[in-house]
Amino acid sequence: MEEPSASPRRVTIVDVARHAQVSTTAVSKVLRNAYGASPEMRAKVRRAIDELGYRPLAAARGLRGQTYTIGVMLPDIRNPFFPEILDGITGRLADTDYQVLLGPGCNGEKEEARITEALIDRGMDGLILVAPVSPGSHLEHLASVVPTVIVGRHGHSAAYDTVNDDDIAGAALVVGHLAELGHRRIAHIEHRETDPARLEEMPNAQRAEGYRRAMRSLGLAGEIDVVSTSYTPQGGLQGAKELLARPRRPTAVFAGADIVAMGVLEAFAEAGVCVPDDISVAGYDNTTFAALGPVSLTSVDQAGREIGENAARLLLERIADRNKPSVQVRLSPKLVPRRTTAEPRR
Amino acid sequence: MEEPSASPRRVTIVDVARHAQVSTTAVSKVLRNAYGASPEMRAKVRRAIDELGYRPLAAARGLRGQTYTIGVMLPDIRNPFFPEILDGITGRLADTDYQVLLGPGCNGEKEEARITEALIDRGMDGLILVAPVSPGSHLEHLASVVPTVIVGRHGHSAAYDTVNDDDIAGAALVVGHLAELGHRRIAHIEHRETDPARLEEMPNAQRAEGYRRAMRSLGLAGEIDVVSTSYTPQGGLQGAKELLARPRRPTAVFAGADIVAMGVLEAFAEAGVCVPDDISVAGYDNTTFAALGPVSLTSVDQAGREIGENAARLLLERIADRNKPSVQVRLSPKLVPRRTTAEPRR
DNA sequence: CGGGTGGTGGGTAACGTTTCCCAATGGTGG
DNA sequence: CCACCATTGGGAAACGTTACCCACCACCCG
Numbered sequence: 145m146e147e148p149s150a151s152p153r154r155v156t157i158v159d160v161a162r163h164a165q166v167s168t169t170a171v172s173k174v175l176r177n178a179y180g181a182s183p184e185m186r187a188k189v190r191r192a193i194d195e196l197g198y199r200p201l202a203a204a205r206g207l208r209g210q211t212y213t214i215g216v217m218l219p220d221i222r223n224p225f226f227p228e229i230l231d232g233i234t235g236r237l238a239d240t241d242y243q244v245l246l247g248p249g250c251n252g253e254k255e256e257a258r259i260t261e262a263l264i265d266r267g268m269d270g271l272i273l274v275a276p277v278s279p280g281s282h283l284e285h286l287a288s289v290v291p292t293v294i295v296g297r298h299g300h301s302a303a304y305d306t307v308n309d310d311d312i313a314g315a316a317l318v319v320g321h322l323a324e325l326g327h328r329r330i331a332h333i334e335h336r337e338t339d340p341a342r343l344e345e346m347p348n349a350q351r352a353e354g355y356r357r358a359m360r361s362l363g364l365a366g367e368i369d370v371v372s373t374s375y376t377p378q379g380g381l382q383g384a385k386e387l388l389a390r391p392r393r394p395t396a397v398f399a400g401a402d403i404v405a406m407g408v409l410e411a412f413a414e415a416g417v418c419v420p421d422d423i424s425v426a427g428y429d430n431t432t433f434a435a436l437g438p439v440s441l442t443s444v445d446q447a448g449r450e451i452g453e454n455a456a457r458l459l460l461e462r463i464a465d466r467n468k469p470s471v472q473v474r475l476s477p478k479l480v481p482r483r484t485t486a487e488p489r490r
Numbered sequence: 491m492e493e494p495s496a497s498p499r500r501v502t503i504v505d506v507a508r509h510a511q512v513s514t515t516a517v518s519k520v521l522r523n524a525y526g527a528s529p530e531m532r533a534k535v536r537r538a539i540d541e542l543g544y545r546p547l548a549a550a551r552g553l554r555g556q557t558y559t560i561g562v563m564l565p566d567i568r569n570p571f572f573p574e575i576l577d578g579i580t581g582r583l584a585d586t587d588y589q590v591l592l593g594p595g596c597n598g599e600k601e602e603a604r605i606t607e608a609l610i611d612r613g614m615d616g617l618i619l620v621a622p623v624s625p626g627s628h629l630e631h632l633a634s635v636v637p638t639v640i641v642g643r644h645g646h647s648a649a650y651d652t653v654n655d656d657d658i659a660g661a662a663l664v665v666g667h668l669a670e671l672g673h674r675r676i677a678h679i680e681h682r683e684t685d686p687a688r689l690e691e692m693p694n695a696q697r698a699e700g701y702r703r704a705m706r707s708l709g710l711a712g713e714i715d716v717v718s719t720s721y722t723p724q725g726g727l728q729g730a731k732e733l734l735a736r737p738r739r740p741t742a743v744f745a746g747a748d749i750v751a752m753g754v755l756e757a758f759a760e761a762g763v764c765v766p767d768d769i770s771v772a773g774y775d776n777t778t779f780a781a782l783g784p785v786s787l788t789s790v791d792q793a794g795r796e797i798g799e800n801a802a803r804l805l806l807e808r809i810a811d812r813n814k815p816s817v818q819v820r821l822s823p824k825l826v827p828r829r830t831t832a833e834p835r836r
Numbered sequence: 837c838g839g840g841t842g843g844t845g846g847g848t849a850a851c852g853t854t855t856c857c858c859a860a861t862g863g864t865g866g
Numbered sequence: 867c868c869a870c871c872a873t874t875g876g877g878a879a880a881c882g883t884t885a886c887c888c889a890c891c892a893c894c895c896g
Contacts, residue, residue: 156882167846172884180844203552203613204882207851211549213612216594221573222778227595230567234594243608246592248562248580249573262589266559266612267549377778410783432568432723437756438784502852513876518854528874550852553881 155198164192175200176209206267212241214459215263216272217256221249223375223403224431225448229274229295232452240460242269253277264290270459279341291462293455299345300472305458307473309446311347314477315354315398317444318426321479322396323362325487327424329369330359331394333383333404336372348375351400351428369394373404380407388415395423395488402427402434405441409484420486430480440483447475501544510538521546522555552613558587560805561609562618563602567595569721569749571775571794575620575641578798586806588615599623610636616805625687637808639801645691646818651804653819655792657693660823661700661744663790664772667825668742669708671833673770675715676705677740679729679750682718694721697746697774715740719750726753734761741769741834748773748780751787755830766832776826786829793821 157175161168166189173181174189181189192198202211216233218226234244245268247259256278263271268290275296276283286292287303295307315332322330332355335348343349352370359368371386373379380399384407387394399405405427412419419425427434430445454473462468503521507514512535519527520535527535538544548557562579564572580590591614593605602624609617614636621642622629632638633649641653661678668676678701681694689695698716705714717732719725726745730753733740745751751773758765765771773780776791800819808814 154882157884158882168883169846169848169885170844173845176884178884182844185845199607199611201613201882202611203549203557204851205884206549207553207853207882208884209851210884211612221567221576222570224568224570227567230594243612244594245612246594248576248590248592259589261545265545265548266557266589266591267547377782406782413783433779436723436752437759500852503854504852514853515855515876515878516874519875522854524854526874531874547852550881551854553852553883554854555881556854 154201155196157198157200160189160192160196160198163196164189202267210269210463211267212243213266213268214242214244214270214272214456215247215266215268216244217247217250217259217263217274217276219250219256219275219277220375223401223429224433225402225429225446226274228448229452229455232449232454233272233456234452235449236453236456237460242460253279257282260286270463272455272459275347277342277346279339280345291459291466293459293462295451295455296347297345298347298350300470302470305455305462305471305473307451307454307458307475309347309451309475309477311350311477312354312357314428314444314446315351316358317477317479318398318428318442319355319358319362321442321481322398322424322426322485323364325396325424325485327396327488328364329367329392329394330364330396330398331369331371331387332398332400333371333373333380333387333408334400335375335379335404348400355398375401375404377403377407377410380404380409381411382407384408384411385415388412388417393423396485397423397425399425399427402429402431402441402443405443405484406433406439409439409441419484421489424485424488426485434480434482442482442485443480445478445480447478450475500547501542503544503546506535506538506542506544509542510535548613556615557613558589559612559614560588560590560616560618560802561593561612561614562590563593563596563605563609563620563622565596565602565621565623566721569747569775570777570779571748571792572620574794575798575801578795578800579618579802580798581795582799582802583806588806599625603628606632616809618801618805621693623688623692625685626691637805637812639805639808641797641801642693643691644693644696646816648816651801651808651817651819653797653800653804653821655693655797655821655823657696657823658700658703660774660790660792661697662704663823663825664744664774664788665701665704665708667788667827668744668770668772668831669710671742671770671831673742673834674710675713675738675740676710676742676744677715677717677733678744678746679717679719679726679733679754680746681721681725681750694746701744721747721750723749723753723756726750726755727757728753730754730757731761734758734763739769742831743769743771745771745773748775748777748787748789751789751830752779755785755787765830767835770831770834772831780826780828788828788831789826791824791826793824796821 157168157171161171171189174186250256250259270291272293284303292304294304300306334352337343337349371383373383399408427441427443430443434441434443503514503517507517517535520532596602596605616637618639630649638650640650646652680698683689683695717729719729745754754771773787773789776789780787780789
């Protein structure tokens with residue numbers, strides 16, 4: 145009696161070698177485009193590969209050489225900004241042998257460490273970490289084990305490359321836009337940052353700092369009003385409620401991220417506050433959500449695709465030469481004014 | 491002269507064995523909770539593992555046994571419904587040794603095949619495919635190679651388990667709700683399905699079929715009006731424009747997915763059509779977007795978390811026993827009425 | 837004509853883990 | 867007291883691929 149679906153043993157490099165009447169070494173050389181194989185040999189081996197439908201097993205490759213796999217970690221799969229970055233990464237990697245795998249959403253330092261370790265254990269050739277919250281020392285450690293690119297986190301290291309958007313400038317764009325419309329009482333909702341070490345490195349902290357600086361430079365230092373919650377719709381909801389409870393309500397709210405603005409808009413709708421007639425609202429990230437008709441949220445565009453492309457490019461370069469000097473790429477944000485911001489009511 | 495950051499060789503099972511003064515076999519047994527190790531031995535080995543900070547290398551494990559990795563493929567990372575499923579999966583797997591990795595977004599059969607193959611090449615112990623578009627024969631092939639669970643696709647097989655929501659019933663909920671409000675001219679925007687083989691299996695086709703059946707059973711067969719586009723905001727935009735151009739405009743639109751409804755709402759806003767005063771709009775999936783204040787979209791809840799939990803559970807069972815009979819789980823949808831649906835204007 | 841030299845091809849030992857076996861021990865029932 | 871068994875431990879051969887090195891063959895140059 146035979147197993148009904150006894151999976152037929154996988155085709156290996158040995159089968160290919162036998163079929164093509166060459167050595168396994170030769171097949172391996174062809175697979176890796178390595179030196180030492182004549183054109184005729186290459187053609188013969190490739191034919192055998194096609195005829196047998198051979199596919200190299202990443203696990204076995206990883207034991208000696210590379211797995212041709214890049215691990216990507218996104219902090220929050222729900223934030224519609226991150227898929228843009230991912231598109232940029234996969235786009236840049238599309239015509240290489242590399243394949244991207246994603247670690248699933250994670251929140252918190254502990255979970256993040258678990259996932260980065262899992263990615264390393266699974267033999268990733270390189271890591272792209274988007275807005276990681278781990279302390280810099282841990283990032284350095286990771287980078288010493290495997291080529292790494294850090295996206296969306298300021299502060300740099302000789303061990304890894306970084307790709308960033310200028311969040312200080314982005315915040316200034318928003319504040320400038322609102323001030324130009326005539327607003328003075330401009331409030332900001334930030335993502336609470338407790339760790340002093342991260343205070344300078346995280347984009348959320350930079351946006352808050354950019355807000356403060358811009359307010360000061362416009363002579364609005366006295367109007368600075370920051371609410372600390374989190375970069376989630378719930379954070380926006382809560383922040384907006386706090387602002388509505390102020391004795392002197394702000395006339396404009398700069399939410400640190402579009403998903404925060406989502407919560408803000410919801411809170412205002414519930415409270416019967418009209419946007420932009422009663423209060424203007426601006427977000428950050430220019431997600432697809434912001435562009436949407438019924439929302440039409442003023443936001444800041446970060447060119448997520450470009451960020452991802454740069455990250456992938458730098459990672460490939462670092463995989464090729466692990467000792468190359470580290471690179472910092474900084475891109476510039478653009479304001480996208482829409483219908484949630486307008487002149488304040490007189 | 492020494493390398494500045496010459497990555498210190500990884501700790502292996504051999505190091506652990508030496509440190510604990512036992513054989514590598516013994517360490518392996520402890521790692522896998524296998525038979526043949528006394529409690530004292532286990533304690534001794536575990537101590538050595540902790541002291542050395544040993545972590546097993548998945549690639550090496552995969553060569554003989556398991557990699558303790560589950561591959562998940564989502565069709566569209568931008569559709570906010572899918573993270574719910576993912577949460578269910580990771581939740582169910584949280585206190586096991588298994589780790590989830592995601593294949594990045596894919597569209598089209600070819601891309602899907604590439605990613606599933608890449609996941610298999612990378613030694614996944616099991617696959618969870620969400621709403622795959624590949625032909626059934628390809629799914630059977632995959633399932634013969636590696637334990638597989640198919641989510642969100644009707645039609646079953648002895649080779650794999652399935653988890654579904656009853657899309658026919660869900661569509662009926664929406665149509666029933668709109669009819670009860672007094673609507674008769676209820677249109678539907680579907681995701682175009684060209685392949686006849688998939689016509690019965692894909693959720694989008696089932697929703698369209700459910701719409702038709704519900705219309706007929708309510709005596710509204712003459713009012714059936716289906717526009718075929720795609721499950722994207724752009725698809726909704728285009729579909730809505732087509733409907734607005736009808737000589738007799740519908741009074742209600744049932745979009746096959748919330749992201750489609752996003753586009754519909756945008757088109758209506760642009761055209762100055764008021765929702766729900768002029769036209770009612772309903773979606774499907776009950777995404778976080780639908781719940782949002784300024785949107786408040788009537789939708790159908792699919793219990794994505796529960797879907798994911800079931801998928802993960804079934805996959806673990808199938809990994810444990812590859813020859814167990816296949817299981818089909820079917821969950822029931824729930825209507826969530828919100829502010830985009832109302833009585834038609836007289 | 838001897839000895840480099842550059843272009844080919846292959847043999848073999850890793851890589852880190854698990855699986856398959858066998859050995860030793862001590863207890864147990866006939 | 868002998869066979870048998872259950873328990874505990876380890877040796878060694880896989881798993882599929884790549885890295886390292888050596889052999890061979892022309893060919894060219896002095």
